[in-house]
Amino acid sequence: MKSLFQYNWKIRDEWFQCLELVPITELLKERNTGVGSIFKTLFHIIDVEYSWIRALQNKTDLIFDINEYKDINSLNVLSDELRIEVKEYIDNWSSNLEFEVVTPSWIDRTYYKGEILRHIIVHEIHHTGQLSIWSKEIGMPVVSSNFIGRDLI
């Protein structure tokens, strides 16, 4: 499980690196699928991961305003900042937490912690799959989605 988080962070950092070279107009362009644009997708990935990690700790959800982030570097900084708390939680994860229950503040039902952890993992992979379509369409290099060959375990 931990290595799948490390995978997501590595892939996300590679996307940030690739997207630095892409004009901001392309990043903001509404694509009418997924959550709308490359920029919104990256913001959404960061925001959703952090919200769930807060919920797993029974902490209040913190709201971020996408309009405060003006370029890819500012999103990268946000990602790095929030990753400190996320990584601490994941580093301390143990399988005996799997069936503890959590009630996120924004949904009127409970989930197992193990269920939420897997949800966070698949959420990011799903959205970076979408990025791979758009990036190829605009002629930029696509980040490899390979887990193998990254020395993650």
Next chain:
Amino acid sequence: MKSLFQYNWKIRDEWFQCLELVPITELLKERNTGVGSIFKTLFHIIDVEYSWIRALQNKTDLIFDINEYKDINSLNVLSDELRIEVKEYIDNWSSNLEFEVVTPSWIDRTYYKGEILRHIIVHEIHHTGQLSIWSKEIGMPVVSSNFIGRDLI
């Protein structure tokens, strides 16, 4: 880990169900990103999962010819057939296999079994993320990528 395979199979089956209603011309249409078309993507997901599961068992890779599959139902049948062997392997997976090494017949290097298992998982999620872009573009319902709410653990 097992629940992430169950997730992928559930999502794949939901895609098959949704795509039954889509004209074959849309499924075969070359989209010039990813592996090329919706049909090729589904074939690729099935084929890659099975190849790696065979490699994990030190069995020879079996080659399937996409031209033998003419509609979405025939791909669904292939998926169900191969899933029997895949599921048996996953059901018998245990964490003490994580660091056993495997040399797939088609790559001149070794991998840990745990590394391959995670690679199979992320490979499918990545490609169904791509399907979600295309399906929305052609106006068909998008399969939810949520792990939560599916009673998978």
